[in-house]
Amino acid sequence: MPFFYRIDSTTVAGQRTAARLLELSAHLDAQLPRRTISETLLLATWNIRELDSNKYGHRTAESLTYIAEILSRFDVIAVQEVRSDLAALMKVLDRLGAWWKCVFSDVTEGSRGNQERMAFIYDSRKLVFSGLAGEIVLPPLSVTVADGKGERTRIYQPVQQLARTPHMVGFQAGWFKFSLCTVHIVYGDSAPDTPERVAEIRALARFLADRSEGDDVWSRNMILLGDFNIFSPQNQTFREIIDAGFTVPKPLQSLPSNISRTGRHYDQIAFKCTREMAPTEDERCGVLDLYSVLYRDEDEATYAPEMGQAYLKSSRGELRDEAQRRRYYHAWRTFQLSDHLPMWAEVQIDFGEEYLRRRAGLSPV
Numbered sequence: 368m369p370f371f372y373r374i375d376s377t378t379v380a381g382q383r384t385a386a387r388l389l390e391l392s393a394h395l396d397a398q399l400p401r402r403t404i405s406e407t408l409l410l411a412t413w414n415i416r417e418l419d420s421n422k423y424g425h426r427t428a429e430s431l432t433y434i435a436e437i438l439s440r441f442d443v444i445a446v447q448e449v450r451s452d453l454a455a456l457m458k459v460l461d462r463l464g465a466w467w468k469c470v471f472s473d474v475t476e477g478s479r480g481n482q483e484r485m486a487f488i489y490d491s492r493k494l495v496f497s498g499l500a501g502e503i504v505l506p507p508l509s510v511t512v513a514d515g516k517g518e519r520t521r522i523y524q525p526v527q528q529l530a531r532t533p534h535m536v537g538f539q540a541g542w543f544k545f546s547l548c549t550v551h552i553v554y555g556d557s558a559p560d561t562p563e564r565v566a567e568i569r570a571l572a573r574f575l576a577d578r579s580e581g582d583d584v585w586s587r588n589m590i591l592l593g594d595f596n597i598f599s600p601q602n603q604t605f606r607e608i609i610d611a612g613f614t615v616p617k618p619l620q621s622l623p624s625n626i627s628r629t630g631r632h633y634d635q636i637a638f639k640c641t642r643e644m645a646p647t648e649d650e651r652c653g654v655l656d657l658y659s660v661l662y663r664d665e666d667e668a669t670y671a672p673e674m675g676q677a678y679l680k681s682s683r684g685e686l687r688d689e690a691q692r693r694r695y696y697h698a699w700r701t702f703q704l705s706d707h708l709p710m711w712a713e714v715q716i717d718f719g720e721e722y723l724r725r726r727a728g729l730s731p732v
Contacts, residue, residue: 374432383669384429387661388436394660395440400651400713402442404493405541408714409440412549412592412634414447414707419455423702426455427673430703433661435462437709443489443538444709445549447594451482459488466492470500472534479530485549485593487536499537499585503548504528505570529553529567533593535575537585543716545588545640548575552595552604559598568595568604572611572637579639588640589613594707597632605632613637616712622654624708626701634710652712662700667693674699 374388375381402409415434419426426434438444438459449456451474460467471486489496507523530553537546552568555561572591579589591613597604600620608615615637624634636652662670671678678695680686687695724730 380427380429380673384432387429388432391433391436391660395437395655398653398655399440399711402440402493406715406717408493408540408543408716409442409711410444410547410590410592410636410714411438411441411709411711412445412447412594412636413438413709414551414594414634414705416448416701416705416707418446418449419452420450420702423677423699424673424675426703428458431455431458432462433704435459437655437657438488439463439467441711442493442540443487443547445547445592446486446488447483447549447551449484449486451484453484456486463488466490468496470496470536472502472532475531479553481531483531483551485531485534485551487534487547487549489538493540495539497537497539497544497585499535499546501535503533503535503571503574505574526570527566529571533571541716542718543588543714544586545590546579546584546586547590547592550591550593550595552593554596559602560604564596565603565607568597569607569611572608572613576611576613576639588638590636590638590640592634592636592710594633595635597635599630599632605635608635608637611639613639616652618652619654619710619712622710624654624710626658626706626708634707636710636712653710655709655711657704657708658700661704667696670696670699 374385376385400407400409446456449471453471456469456471460469467488468491469486469488472484474480474482474484505526505528507525509521509523513519529550531551533548533550535546535548537544539545548571550571552571553561553563555563575589575591578584579587591608595604595608599605600615605615615635619636620632623630623632625631634654674696678687678692678699681691
């Protein structure tokens with residue numbers, strides 16, 4: 368648990384925050400493996416909805432504290448939907464403590480970019496930042512054309528870049544040297560295999576797979592994670608990741624990550640590694656259930672003062688009925704936590720014995 372909460376116990380909100388933190392901590396203890404010094408790496412991806420916008424009012428000190436507690440349970444977290452204003456992100460980092468670091472991208476401009484950044488938050492006591500940090504730009508297509516005189520010339524045609532620029536960073540944890548690339552794939556139409564979504568995933572997955580095999584690559588261990596807006600593992604969007612050579616742990620393929628748990632597999636963690644780094648069916652990975660502890664349905668009346676007049680009246684000044692207030696609360700709480708649930712995986716990173724056995728000419732265990 369972070370040491371920098373600075374909870375004001377003289378207020379009702381402060382007392383509530385302290386009590387809920389105890390419940391949240393016990394809840395996370397039950398759902399997650401404990402972090403280790405050198406044996407394993409706990410990584411996660413979380414689309415934290417519009418961190419931070421004023422659409423339903425800015426996030427409260429209470430919700431930022433809960434977010435910090437959740438993030439503190441991992442070694443490195445890829446975060447999507449960080450906004451151009453970094454104030455909320457900095458408040459979360461302040462709560463985590465000085466050893467927590469962050470590498471974030473510039474804002475993707477234009478309406479398609481939605482003023483979003485992507486970030487990696489990591490514990491510098493566990494991970495070493497390699498120095499590699501970049502935004503992915505897809506290379507031009509090489510096309511051979513005839514010039515009308517019987518000669519053929521190779522030209523390069525620019526390609527459509529992703530709506531929100533992916534962000535890639537290199538890290539090392541113990542024996543494990545790896546690159547993380549986080550994405551927020553375009554949504555497009557509300558259909559399983561929107562062509563633009565399929566095209567973005569195909570282009571990026573194939574590019575990264577090829578990049579991981581290049582001679583000058585930082586590491587051949589590539590982890591692709593983030594919000595892919597995938598509806599189901601049975602869709603073409605998901606198959607594009609697998610066809611490019613990535614592996615998604617089987618347990619994650621049956622775990623939806625939208626808060627209603629209605630089968631939408633928006634978020635993914637995919638591995639393409641030189642070793643069998645990805646969690647096996649016997650190892651641990653999952654999706655965190657948050658709303659059974661935080662901002663529960665039965666807490667609606669508790670948070671009515673935090674929601675203000677907008678909870679009681681529409682923008683036209685009309686009083687909301689009970690069902691309308693409930694819908695407002697359900698929307699409001701996603702702007703305090705998120706409309707996505709964190710997805711995580713545990714990866715084995717201690718290969719000391721394997722290394723020594725190879726050097727000694729012995730067979731693997």
